[in-house]
Amino acid sequence: MYRYIPATEDDRKEMLGVIGINNVDELFNDIPKDLKQSQPLNIGAPMSEIELKKRIEELGNKNSSDLICFRGAGAYDHYIPAAVDHLISRSEFYTAYTPYQPEISQGTLQCIFEYQTMIANLTGMFASNASMYDGATSAAEGAMVAATVTKRKEIVVSKSVNPETRKVLKTYCKFRDIEVVEVELDEGVTSIKDLKDKISDKTAGVIVQSPNFFGIIEDLDEIRENITDKKTKYIVYTDLVAMGMLKTPGESGADIVVGDAQSFSSGLAYGGPYLGFMAITKELIRKMPGRIVGESVDQDGKRSYVLTLQAREQHIRRYKATSNICSNHALNALAATICMGLLGKVGLEKMAEQCYKKSNYTLSKILETGRYKLKFNRPFFKEFVIEGEESPEIINEKLLKNGILGGYPLEKEYPELKNTSLVCTTEKRSKLEIDSFAKRMGEI
Amino acid sequence: MREYNKLIFEISKKGRCGYSLPEFEVENSIINLEIPKNLLKTKDIKLPEVSENGVVRHYTRLSNKNFGLDTGFYPLGSCTMKYNPKINEVIARNSKMVNLHPYQPEESVQGALEMMYEVETDLAEVAGMDQVSLQPAAGSHGEMTGLMLIKAYHEKNGDFKRKNIILPDSAHGTNPSSAQIVGYNVIEIKSTPEGDVDVEALKEHLNDELAGFMLTNPSTLGIFESNIKEISTLIHDAGGLLYYDGANMNAIMGKARPGDMGFDVMHYNLHKTFSTPHGGGGPGCGAIGFKNKLAPFQPVPVIEKTNNKYHLNYDKPDSIGKVRSFYGNYGVILRAYTYILTMGGSGLQTASETAVLNANYMMAKLKEHYPIAVDRVCKHEFVLTEPEHEKITTLDIAKRLLDFGYHPPTIYFPLIVKGAMMIEPTETESKETMDEFIDAMITIKKEMKEDPEVVLSAPRNTLIKRIDEGKAARDIIVTHSW
Numbered sequence: 001m002y003r004y005i006p007a008t009e010d011d012r013k014e015m016l017g018v019i020g021i022n023n024v025d026e027l028f029n030d031i032p033k034d035l036k037q038s039q040p041l042n043i044g045a046p047m048s049e050i051e052l053k054k055r056i057e058e059l060g061n062k063n064s065s066d067l068i069c070f071r072g073a074g075a076y077d078h079y080i081p082a083a084v085d086h087l088i089s090r091s092e093f094y095t096a097y098t099p100y101q102p103e104i105s106q107g108t109l110q111c112i113f114e115y116q117t118m119i120a121n122l123t124g125m126f127a128s129n130a131s132m133y134d135g136a137t138s139a140a141e142g143a144m145v146a147a148t149v150t151k152r153k154e155i156v157v158s159k160s161v162n163p164e165t166r167k168v169l170k171t172y173c174k175f176r177d178i179e180v181v182e183v184e185l186d187e188g189v190t191s192i193k194d195l196k197d198k199i200s201d202k203t204a205g206v207i208v209q210s211p212n213f214f215g216i217i218e219d220l221d222e223i224r225e226n227i228t229d230k231k232t233k234y235i236v237y238t239d240l241v242a243m244g245m246l247k248t249p250g251e252s253g254a255d256i257v258v259g260d261a262q263s264f265s266s267g268l269a270y271g272g273p274y275l276g277f278m279a280i281t282k283e284l285i286r287k288m289p290g291r292i293v294g295e296s297v298d299q300d301g302k303r304s305y306v307l308t309l310q311a312r313e314q315h316i317r318r319y320k321a322t323s324n325i326c327s328n329h330a331l332n333a334l335a336a337t338i339c340m341g342l343l344g345k346v347g348l349e350k351m352a353e354q355c356y357k358k359s360n361y362t363l364s365k366i367l368e369t370g371r372y373k374l375k376f377n378r379p380f381f382k383e384f385v386i387e388g389e390e391s392p393e394i395i396n397e398k399l400l401k402n403g404i405l406g407g408y409p410l411e412k413e414y415p416e417l418k419n420t421s422l423v424c425t426t427e428k429r430s431k432l433e434i435d436s437f438a439k440r441m442g443e444i
Numbered sequence: 445m446r447e448y449n450k451l452i453f454e455i456s457k458k459g460r461c462g463y464s465l466p467e468f469e470v471e472n473s474i475i476n477l478e479i480p481k482n483l484l485k486t487k488d489i490k491l492p493e494v495s496e497n498g499v500v501r502h503y504t505r506l507s508n509k510n511f512g513l514d515t516g517f518y519p520l521g522s523c524t525m526k527y528n529p530k531i532n533e534v535i536a537r538n539s540k541m542v543n544l545h546p547y548q549p550e551e552s553v554q555g556a557l558e559m560m561y562e563v564e565t566d567l568a569e570v571a572g573m574d575q576v577s578l579q580p581a582a583g584s585h586g587e588m589t590g591l592m593l594i595k596a597y598h599e600k601n602g603d604f605k606r607k608n609i610i611l612p613d614s615a616h617g618t619n620p621s622s623a624q625i626v627g628y629n630v631i632e633i634k635s636t637p638e639g640d641v642d643v644e645a646l647k648e649h650l651n652d653e654l655a656g657f658m659l660t661n662p663s664t665l666g667i668f669e670s671n672i673k674e675i676s677t678l679i680h681d682a683g684g685l686l687y688y689d690g691a692n693m694n695a696i697m698g699k700a701r702p703g704d705m706g707f708d709v710m711h712y713n714l715h716k717t718f719s720t721p722h723g724g725g726g727p728g729c730g731a732i733g734f735k736n737k738l739a740p741f742q743p744v745p746v747i748e749k750t751n752n753k754y755h756l757n758y759d760k761p762d763s764i765g766k767v768r769s770f771y772g773n774y775g776v777i778l779r780a781y782t783y784i785l786t787m788g789g790s791g792l793q794t795a796s797e798t799a800v801l802n803a804n805y806m807m808a809k810l811k812e813h814y815p816i817a818v819d820r821v822c823k824h825e826f827v828l829t830e831p832e833h834e835k836i837t838t839l840d841i842a843k844r845l846l847d848f849g850y851h852p853p854t855i856y857f858p859l860i861v862k863g864a865m866m867i868e869p870t871e872t873e874s875k876e877t878m879d880e881f882i883d884a885m886i887t888i889k890k891e892m893k894e895d896p897e898v899v900l901s902a903p904r905n906t907l908i909k910r911i912d913e914g915k916a917a918r919d920i921i922v923t924h925s926w
Contacts, residue, residue: 002787002791002794003786004526004527004529004786004795004871004872005872006872006874006875007798007801007802007871007874007875011874011875012801014875015801015802015804015805015875018805018808018809019801020808024798024800024801025797027797027800027801027804027821028699028800029821030670031668031670031696031699031700032670032673034673035673035700035704035705036699036700037699037701037704040790040793041569041570041698041790041793043566043569043570043784043788043792044789045789045790046785046786046791047788049531049786052531055785056535056541056782058555059540059555059556059558059559060538060540060541060555063544063552063553063555063556064548064552064553065539065541065542065543065544066543067545067548071547071548075546075547077545079465081463081496083462083500085537086500087499087503087507089533090507091513092508092510092511092515093507093510093512093723093724094528094721094724095513095514095528095722096511096512096513096723096724097518097520097525097722097724097851098523098724099724099725101511101842101846101852103843103846103906103907103908103909103910104509104851104906104907105509105511105724106506106509106510106907106908107509107724108725110451110506111503111506111724113451113923113924114451114924117451117453117923118491120922120923121490121491121923122489122490122491128922128923130725131726133582133585133727134581134770136766136768136769137585137767144625162769164766164770165769168765168768170765171592171743171764171765171766171767174764174765175592175595175625175626175764176625176627217479217483219482220483221482243485243489244489245479246479246483247483247484247485247486248487251487267542267543268542268543268546269542269544269774269775270542270544270545270546270553270770270774271771271772271774272546272769272770272771272772272774272775272776273581273729273775273776285920285922292922294917294922295921295922295924296911296912296913296915296916296921297911297912297915298909299910299912300908302449302908302909304908304911306913308913308920310917311917314584314618314621314622315616315617315857316617318617318621318630319621319623319624320621320624321617323621324585324587324588324622324624324625325582325584325585326582326583326584326617327582327583327725327726327727328725328726329727330723330724330725330726331723331727332723332726332727334723337452340491340492341491341499341502342494342496342499343461343462343463343491344460344462344494345461345488345489345491346461346463347491348489349489350463350465351463351465356479357468358468377477378477379478379483380477396549397549400552405545408547
């Protein structure tokens with residue numbers, strides 16, 4: 001007996017009778033004999049819930065979890081309000097499918113519509129899609145949009161964009177014969193001089209990140225001013241938490257805004273599932289990949305929501321579709337929507353302010369130890385780069401023994417940044433935790 | 445219950461907030477890096493202002509407007525909507541398993557890596573593949589990744605001429621679009637009236653420009669492709685590779701394996717076959733499996749085990765690179781792991797056998813009332829076609845099913861069947877539920893004759909009636925202004 005399968009022996013007999021056969025195996029007689037599996041699957045015996053929980057405990061004990069986290073680099077330890085998990089655990093949400101039947105899916109559809117509204121508002125753009133896989137794939141898809149509309153084959157990307165994102169971008173571009181050109185750094189931000197040199201009439205899009213991978217706030221207006229070719233699309237990768245303080249990319253003239261909204265209640269989850277977002281100008285909406293929910297009315301004139309502009313999508317346009325994206329990350333988008341609903345204007349401002357202030361405080365405490373210096377003397381949002389004498393790996397090993405996850409060592413991705421760490425402080429860290437982190441950093 | 449028709453923005457009132465943080469006292473003097481004014485926001489943030497209980501009540505009410513698997517029967521062909529076990533959700537919230545930063549050192553995440561390694565091993569066993577990568581975030585993302593492996597393989601062999609991907613016209617729409625986005629030409633070949641691949645048509649395209657052939661087996665018609673061995677030989681003899689779309693894996697676990705059929709690379713939809721929830725559209729997880737000859741090209745990092753320790757290997761010079769950040773949809777993988785352990789090998793096989801039994805039972809009963817696309821033994825799904833009627837279409841039947849409390853089958857797919865209705869009961873539905881659904885279908889058939897208006901005007905007892913989809917696409921309203 002398997003607890004998820006309701007069919008009893010009597011049911012089976014009756015069903016076989018209706019079909020007119022004696023044995024379930026006869027239903028597999030269309031599989032050629034030599035392809036029929038003769039051995040049982042080499043996977044263990046079924047486990048009860050009791051055994052299963054023990055197995056998970058066993059595995060869990062091999063992890064160091066719930067560390068006091070000073071690491072970001074694309075995955076952030078923000079607080080998840082209790083109401084979020086409570087609401088996304090409602091099975092009407094999480095056991096639903098893609099809302100192909102809008103009459104019985106208004107819950108999901110309206111949530112996505114609210115999500116789209118919030119994302120568009122926070123980024124200062126015209127529209128958002130119903131979410132994507134993660135920030136890296138959103139950026140890559142954004143680049144594909146730029147290449148498609150401009151019919152150009154070159155993407156210019158700043159080295160201050162998250163290396164993980166640039167790697168995914170390169171994979172996507174390689175298979176479409178699109179060249180990726182990287183712009184050098186100038187003291188931790190995009191070099192305007194190098195950017196100017198690299199933009200040409202072949203450039204489909206320019207991708208920059210702000211706050212960038214080092215946490216530094218880039219001057220998006222200045223970059224926009226240097227993209228003089230009107231055809232070239234300006235793609236900005238951003239952190240929605242920072243929108244509690246900073247000017248929106250929309251105001252700085254972005255054509256496509258992408259990023260990862262993991263910060264809004266997706267949790268760390270060892271890297272996924274996260275929440276890619278994409279917002280776009282009105283001009284580009286019909287080129288946007290992924291699902292979009294639109295408002296309409298039903299036969300009685302009642303306001304209602306439905307998947308729209310589907311003619312761009314793979315299930316209708318097949319090989320002429322704007323992208324092959326089929327699913328979105330609806331449940332993560334729902335979590336983000338609820339999180340943004342709870343935060344509201346005031347909450348987001350508070351969250352952003354605390355990230356900013358606490359990271360600056362962390363920096364000042366680390367500097368007080370006299371063992372480190374700030375690598376780039378520029379305003380940052382919740383992450384900053386410090387440089388010490390010692391290898392960050394050695395420092396982090398010692399911190400880990402004390403239950404602290406230290407900064408992200410940058411040298412592997414940026415060989416020129418020897419003995420540097422990217423330190424992140426979110427609103428979750430207390431003064432006590434920060435003080436003890438800095439103290440331990442000083443002792444090493 | 446009273447009808448609720450508000451957006452969160454419409455319950456917003458200035459001064460409310462559903463979020464709180466501890467106060468943080470920092471003297472301003474410590475902050476020495478002030479952000480220049482021109483980078484700071486100039487306008488007010490436009491987010492709703494709602495209290496916590498306001499938010500909770502709003503989204504609880506919206507949840508009531510949703511049909512999920514826990515609400516009722518979801519016979520959505522090719523989408524495999526099987527029961528989502530509750531233990532999966534409990535395990536997926538185990539803080540020791542999930543409260544991990546993706547850049548934690550390997551020695552501090554040995555349990556997480558061991559879990560993923562085991563899932564890879566088990567998935568390889570189910571499909572008869574040599575190796576598995578868990579990185580793709582969705583089935584279509586897996587297709588893209590798998591096709592990238594095919595391309596990298598040919599190019600490594602200096603075979604740059606191979607630019608064509610062939611697929612049958614019954615293929616999922618993601619197949620041709622995935623092939624297109626990795627830079628392939630797509631050639632669609634017609635299926636035979638019996639629903640098989642037209643081998644003669646296939647032969648016309650077997651040349652040195654062939655990169656690969658994509659197939660769903662059992663197909664979207666619910667049919668096991670009986671010529672698969674011949675097809676496999678033909679494709680391989682022509683120098684091409686075989687791609688398996690794993691959307692329909694739920695039909696064959698423990699019965700047959702794509703790897704044994706000759707497929708070189710494939711994707712799994714963990715959210716379909718391994719019971720992880722669809723979440724209203726995602727996240728899914730589209731792991732890929734492949735034969736050893738494609739292993740050098742798999743995305744990095746690769747989870748490896750040496751001396752009983754797990755580590756992430758990025759040092760793969762022929763790898764296609766990264767297809768997403770970090771290592772895959774870990775939270776989804778953990779749910780699939782829970783399911784695999786719960787069912788065990790024998791349970792997975794029983795799941796497939798029961799899914800196929802249920803589908804054939806429903807088909808046997810329904811084909812007396814509705815025309816059937818292909819009348820032969822089906823696997824886990826079968827396709828009905830539109831009954832002759834001067835006015836009523838498949839869409840009307842689907843909408844009428846809503847009145848009976850069911851999610852309708854997949855409609856108008858596969859595209860090769862006129863007015864298709866693709867029904868997939870899965871193994872987790874009881875005979876009683878299937879019988880009730882069959883009765884509803886028979887009732888609708890009677891109504892079509894006796895009272896067509898009731899079908900044409902459906903749905904009538906849902907919260908909203910049919911939506912003007914044309915208007916939504918014409919007057920594009922995709923955000924709310926308030």
